[in-house]
Every structure is written in C-alpha cells, then in structure tokens.
Amino acid sequence: MVATAINRRGFLRVSFTAASGLLVSLYLERNALGQDAPKPPQQPKVFPPDAFVNIRPDGKIVIQVNRLEFGQGVQTALPMLLADEMDADWASVIGELAPAADVYKDPLFGFQFVGGSGSVAHSFQQYRELGAKTRAMLVAAAADRWNTTPDKCRAEASVVHGPNAQTATYAELAPDAARKPVPAKVNLKTPAEFRLVGQRIKRIDSRPKCNGSLKFGLDLDLPGMKVAVVAHPPVFGGRVKRIVDDEARRVEGVRDIFEIPLAKGTGVAVVADKFWPAKQARSRLKIDWDVTGVEQPDSAELWTRYRQLGQTPGNVAVNRGDANAIDKIAAANRIVAEYKFPFLAHAPMEPLNTTVRFDGVRAEAWAGSQFQTVDQIAIAEVLGLKPEQVTFHTEMAGGGFGRRAVTDSHIQREAAVIAKRLRGTPVKLVWTREDDVPGGYYRPMHFHRVEIGVGPDGLPVAWRHVIVGQSILSGTPFESLLVKNGVDQTATEGAADTPYNIPNMHLSVHHPKVNVPVLWWRSVGHTHNAFVMETLIDELATRAGINPISYRRRLLKPEAKKRLSTLELLDTASAKWRNSLPAGHALGVSCHECFGTGVACAVDVSIENKRPKIHRATVAVDCGIAVNPLTIESQFQAGLGFGLTQLVPKGAITLKNGMVEQRNFDGYTPPYIIDAPAAVDVHIVPSSEAPTGCGEPPVPVISPAVVNALARLTGKRYRMLPLTSL
Amino acid sequence: MATFRLTVNGERREVNVDPSTPLLWVLREDLKLTGTKFGCGISACGACTVHVGGVATRSCIVPISHIGDRPIVTIEAMAVDPVGRAVQDAWVAEDVVQCGYCQSGQIMSAVALLKSTPRPTEQNIEESMGGNLCRCGTYPRIRAAIKNASAQLPKGGA
Numbered sequence: 001m002v003a004t005a006i007n008r009r010g011f012l013r014v015s016f017t018a019a020s021g022l023l024v025s026l027y028l029e030r031n032a033l034g035q036d037a038p039k040p041p042q043q044p045k046v047f048p049p050d051a052f053v054n055i056r057p058d059g060k061i062v063i064q065v066n067r068l069e070f071g072q073g074v075q076t077a078l079p080m081l082l083a084d085e086m087d088a089d090w091a092s093v094i095g096e097l098a099p100a101a102d103v104y105k106d107p108l109f110g111f112q113f114v115g116g117s118g119s120v121a122h123s124f125q126q127y128r129e130l131g132a133k134t135r136a137m138l139v140a141a142a143a144d145r146w147n148t149t150p151d152k153c154r155a156e157a158s159v160v161h162g163p164n165a166q167t168a169t170y171a172e173l174a175p176d177a178a179r180k181p182v183p184a185k186v187n188l189k190t191p192a193e194f195r196l197v198g199q200r201i202k203r204i205d206s207r208p209k210c211n212g213s214l215k216f217g218l219d220l221d222l223p224g225m226k227v228a229v230v231a232h233p234p235v236f237g238g239r240v241k242r243i244v245d246d247e248a249r250r251v252e253g254v255r256d257i258f259e260i261p262l263a264k265g266t267g268v269a270v271v272a273d274k275f276w277p278a279k280q281a282r283s284r285l286k287i288d289w290d291v292t293g294v295e296q297p298d299s300a301e302l303w304t305r306y307r308q309l310g311q312t313p314g315n316v317a318v319n320r321g322d323a324n325a326i327d328k329i330a331a332a333n334r335i336v337a338e339y340k341f342p343f344l345a346h347a348p349m350e351p352l353n354t355t356v357r358f359d360g361v362r363a364e365a366w367a368g369s370q371f372q373t374v375d376q377i378a379i380a381e382v383l384g385l386k387p388e389q390v391t392f393h394t395e396m397a398g399g400g401f402g403r404r405a406v407t408d409s410h411i412q413r414e415a416a417v418i419a420k421r422l423r424g425t426p427v428k429l430v431w432t433r434e435d436d437v438p439g440g441y442y443r444p445m446h447f448h449r450v451e452i453g454v455g456p457d458g459l460p461v462a463w464r465h466v467i468v469g470q471s472i473l474s475g476t477p478f479e480s481l482l483v484k485n486g487v488d489q490t491a492t493e494g495a496a497d498t499p500y501n502i503p504n505m506h507l508s509v510h511h512p513k514v515n516v517p518v519l520w521w522r523s524v525g526h527t528h529n530a531f532v533m534e535t536l537i538d539e540l541a542t543r544a545g546i547n548p549i550s551y552r553r554r555l556l557k558p559e560a561k562k563r564l565s566t567l568e569l570l571d572t573a574s575a576k577w578r579n580s581l582p583a584g585h586a587l588g589v590s591c592h593e594c595f596g597t598g599v600a601c602a603v604d605v606s607i608e609n610k611r612p613k614i615h616r617a618t619v620a621v622d623c624g625i626a627v628n629p630l631t632i633e634s635q636f637q638a639g640l641g642f643g644l645t646q647l648v649p650k651g652a653i654t655l656k657n658g659m660v661e662q663r664n665f666d667g668y669t670p671p672y673i674i675d676a677p678a679a680v681d682v683h684i685v686p687s688s689e690a691p692t693g694c695g696e697p698p699v700p701v702i703s704p705a706v707v708n709a710l711a712r713l714t715g716k717r718y719r720m721l722p723l724t725s726l
Numbered sequence: 727m728a729t730f731r732l733t734v735n736g737e738r739r740e741v742n743v744d745p746s747t748p749l750l751w752v753l754r755e756d757l758k759l760t761g762t763k764f765g766c767g768i769s770a771c772g773a774c775t776v777h778v779g780g781v782a783t784r785s786c787i788v789p790i791s792h793i794g795d796r797p798i799v800t801i802e803a804m805a806v807d808p809v810g811r812a813v814q815d816a817w818v819a820e821d822v823v824q825c826g827y828c829q830s831g832q833i834m835s836a837v838a839l840l841k842s843t844p845r846p847t848e849q850n851i852e853e854s855m856g857g858n859l860c861r862c863g864t865y866p867r868i869r870a871a872i873k874n875a876s877a878q879l880p881k882g883g884a
Contacts, residue, residue: 203823209826349765433766641866673852
C-alpha cells in the first residue's frame, strides 16, 4: 500500500478513576487519506475509557493495541515501544486488542486497520510518544511528592527514584500523575537508550496460545448465543429460486431457516443452538439456484482469454526510454517468457466468523477483523444504526493474510442481517472451510508476458512487459487512491517500480472484468511480480555466466539501498553452505523489496519424490530499526512457508462452469511441514532508520528462489504455477 | 439425542447430543473446552487433534458414538502432563506461535510423538507432524521446539 504524508496534531486526554488507574487517551486530528479519498466521519469523536495506557492499582500496565493481532506479533511489538519510553517493567505489561474507535485509527490513514505491513511502521512514533508522555507525567507527580523537580528524578522498571533515595511505584503515582498536565513535547530515547526495542523479546501471547486458554473469535460463547451458517450460491452472484427445508428443519436444535441477501446474490441462513445441528441442517437443504444472467467463468477459458489479451499492450504503467527498443534486437538475444498464476485462497486456519447482538437500539459485534472501521460501519448500515452505536470488539484472529480486510465487509453484513432477524439474541456466523475455500476473495489470477533484449554484456537493454489480471481495487473506496490511468498499482507493484537498471522499459496492464471476487493476498502484487522479475533476472545471470548474487548487485541502481545491503549480507551469511553444496543440490537466489523492507534469500534445494526439497534457507533483511529481532526472525522463517503456497501442487483455485472446483484442504492444500524449509537462518542488516514492515516481505522471495534452484538442477524454467510437475 | 458418558482430562462427563456429533463439537460446545480448534472438518489440517485412548486423533471426524470408554485428553490437560508440560515449555522457549490457532493441534501431535519416540529423528518429526497445517508456516520453529522438548525429557519417555 502507500505511505501518505499527513498533517497531524495530537493531544492527550487524561482522566482518573479509582477503579482503573491512570488513563491516557491520545486523539489525533487528521486529514489522512488526502483530497479525493473517503474522509473519516468527523463527529462525534468516541473516547473509549482506557484509551492506550491503564496503570492498574496492582501494578499491571495494560496497553491497548490499535491493531488486530493475527500472528504478526504486534500485540508484543507496540507495547514494547510504549513500555520502553515509559520505563515500564516489561513483566507487568499486558497488551489488549483495542475495540473499534476513532482514537485507535491508523495515524497515517485515518481508519483502523492492519495492512501494508504498516502496524509498527505507522505507529512507531505514536506509541513511543504515548510512553514518553505517560512517563513524564508519572515523574512530575513523583517530583511534586518529594518537593523536587522532575530532572532530579529517574524512572526505571515502573519505579520513580528521587534524589534522596526515595522511591514510588507507578501504581502509587498514577492517581497524582493523572492530574498533571500532558506535556506537549517530550524527548524520545536515542537508540542507545532503548531497553526493550532491539531486544529479542518473546511474544506475550505465547503461553495462552500453547495451553488452549486463549480465546479466538470462533471460541466466543455468550449466554443464549445461537450459531448460524449460510448456504451460498454455487456461482458468485447466484440467487435463491426455491428452498425445500422440511428435512433441515427436522434436525434437533435448528431454530430458523431463511433467505438473506449477500454481497452478491442471495443465500440461505440456518440458525441453530449449536454448530453441528446448523451444519447438518444446511446439508439437508434443497435449494434451486437462479444463475441466469450471471457470468460463469471457467479457468481454462480465462487462461486463453488472458493470454490473448497479453499479446498486445494495455494501459501503460511504465514507458521509459525507447518503448520499441526490443524490436531492434536480434531474436537470438531475446528472451520471451509467459507466466501463469492461479487464483489463490488465503485460507487462514481459523475459519472466518463474526458474532453480532442487536437489541433494536444498539449492537455489539465481535470479529477478528483487519478492517475494524469499515466493518463497524457496515454492521451499522445493515442495522440502521450509526457506527458509534455498534460496539465493535477486536477478537484474536487465527491468521488472515488479507482475508479479514474486505472492503465490502461481506461476512459482517451476513452476520448483521441474521442478528437483525434474531433481535436480542447474539448469533455467531461461521464460515466453514467449505464456505471459505470456494467463497472467493482470492489473489487474482494473472498472466504475464515479458520480452527482454539482452546486451553484449549480458545485461538487459530492453524490457517489454504485459500483465493481465483483475483489478483488486476498482469499485472499492481505494480506487481513487491507487488506480491511476487504468492501472491498479496493486497489480504492478514490484515490477513497474523495479530498481534494476533497465534503460528501455515498457510495462502495461489489462484488467479484465471477471465474476470472481478478488482481494489482497499477503504481499499482494508482489506475489506474482517478484516471481516474474526474480526468475527472469536469474535467467539473465545464468545466460551471462555470472553468479546470481553478483549479477543482481551489478544490475541494481545505487538507490536500491535495501536490496544492495541485503545482497551483501546474504553473500557473507550464506557463503559457507553455498560453496559446499552436496551433489544433487543447487543454490537458488532471489531479492526483492516491498513495503519498505529489503529481502535477499538463498535456498539449498534438491529434488526428492519429484518435489523440491528445501534443505535450508538463508534470509537477509533490511527493515530499518529491528524493533523485535525475535519476531522478525520468526516472521521470515514462517513467512517463507506461507509464500510456498504458490508452489505446492494443489496451490490453486480453479473454476469450471462458474463453480470453484476446490471445497476444502483436500482440494486446495497449503504447505505442510514437509514442503517448508527445514531450517531458515535470518540475518538483519543493522540500521538506525525508521522501522518498516515484516508481515508481507517474507512472502515474495521464496518461490522464485526455489524455482531458480530447480532450474539449475533440471535446466528448465518454471513459469506456470502451481508447480504440478518438475 | 443420546446420553454419552465420557472421561475427559481425567474427569467423568456426561453429554446429551446427537450420536453423529463429532467429538470436536462436544468438546467445544457442550464441555466448553475450546482449546481444541475447528479448522476443516475433514481431518486434513490437524487443528482438532486430541488424544483418544492415548492415540493422537482428529476429533472433527470421530462421532461421539464411536468413543466408547476410551479416555479423552485435550490441550487443556497438557500443563499437568510431564511430556505435555515439556512440549509447552519448549514451544514458549522457542517462541513458536504466531497466530497460534493450529498450535493446540501441533502440540497434541508433538506430545504423542514424544511419548512413543522420545528422541525423534527429522523423519519421525516429518511423519508425525506431517498432517498438521500451520498457515503461518511456523514449521522450522516447531522442529526446533520438538528437539528442545526431547532434550528435556528422560530417555525412556515419561
């Protein structure tokens, strides 16, 4: 996504109640999305009771996390930033996922979300300032108590020390601190003064995730709660023509069966006391669907259509130097490559769900949402309420990868429609795996055609590139921001902005309309663009007889600092194993930058049972200041595994006659332990620059690195995904 | 509906449910043991793994009527099981979890492995953990944590 410059001014609001300790609220006024983007509602402002920091009388410091936690480690990282500046005792810190509220909106974008790997990057300054201001107020309170000045006091591990060896804990000081003025300006620590930032701090949600005590959205259990499932049309946009539900209603525990509107078309909701009767009843429904007038796409036909479109230029994204330079290069010095990328489902481990209770005047919702502001507004719309009349709780989510950031809030709308009918009764809507896998909102299918002209030095002199794929953002509130001149930037990112020095480059895009809902899938356009770029650069390196790390370093422009720094680190970090590979093993290299973070990757691959076996991966990362190196290491180790979704043989969603052919993990099978690298060592480039994200950058590098290694083993180039045969 | 008498985590429990109800949903909705997770419902992801009669079992496809008198052990009892505790401690020490949703099932599979094979090879790990999906991809740290736990356990198992 984009980083937008903003005009912001902020102030802290402080209040005190005996029950809950010091409360600090930060409210930022902003015009975040720019002129032509949707503006956040102006009034009224909602100030939740415990805005960011709550020092409890028992000494526990509860910090509100303005993001969804779904594995990326933000529930640990943001409290680290605040606690460090606050000089809080880390052992006493609790991170809570904040509900939807103005105060928790992203300081750059003006709505509450997780996306673009921006959680730490966007809130780095915000959380540090909050911590520093809270600390200043606590120290001021202590200074008053001891008739001295704050500069004669120091704070450490939730205790303020006075000049005459006095001590007072934060919990003792909190009531007085809350009455102190909020400092307008505070000095933040220099990196040398950090106590938590930069340390390998273990996740604070680890133990409860290991003993089964942590509650995810799907684990929610409210008094009198019902469970709902929905029968969705077999073709996107299909409508219910006739329902025969006698058998379904005979299932014990079923309470209601009724037709509901969907984001596209209509469906049938089944409400029961528990999940199993709801699912049983749904399987006994007989529904005639009306799919007349609904486009019924077919993967084979789409492929033919896309490939045909890709033979001619589309909307121009890059036109640098001589667009036709390629035509002047002899055929022997040209590479022509065509790539195919299928639709991909996110398939987070926790099936999608949302719980809503509507009492006619207000509503309460619980969801593991990446888009709290958007989902809150959607529920309010369905129920005829104002957004602030919907209390929206952020539930811990079992993965998401973009799937919980949906501009049409279709899950929340379904849940709200059902809750409206069940007025007064909380209802948990569950999308089973059979709803999720064929349910759309996929990484779009793509076709790429690239023609490269190679110069006498083996470097590319001309590059003509056509990308074909649905626009993710057309028709959404993000269109005006990220779709320019008919080019959806999420389709070209990672290719159009390539820092490889290619003097003559032409890149254009076709965005066909297809009746398949599409969505950002962790790292978005970089999933396919990095694959295309990094496999072709590798092919060029091989052709030139230059090792793949050196070739990249030679071809990168000097301003590609983060790629160059990671390649340099990768070169030394992987040298030992790279130069002593056993027979039958090969090296694969890739390098990419996305969301501000540079990544270089080297893999040791052999072929076992006709599949790539990844014995080891070495990754070098340049993400600015490494806020939590342990989380970063973990994100990269595991994120490579996620990235391999596009290489595993069943890593594809396909359609036949408008119907998705995969229903569950048997048909759409993400990587298991055997498919993932056995070991991954992660090396971080030392940096004092502002931190950049680590959620998405691990994903794009692994697939090109693996097929580049395979190319060395077999002599073949792999351009059609998924990788069904070597 | 029928009444089933179960032994869950050492306690006698009684439930009145449809005999076709999978063990998973009895645990989650009738016994409120939500540590066992629903992922796919077709035994393809392992998120619902529990021990039935000491055997790692996908609870999402086992009807409650098939349990008989075999004792059921879930993630909630692992903290008081010597191997379970060692595995949980290793998971925390290695900072394995990310979203964490699959980890109950991963831990139940790992405990079953270490009870039968206290010193597993890489191949043992790949075989025993081979059916547990982790969408975040924490597999390298899962391997490390199993080896870590193994090192904490007495050689003959517990």
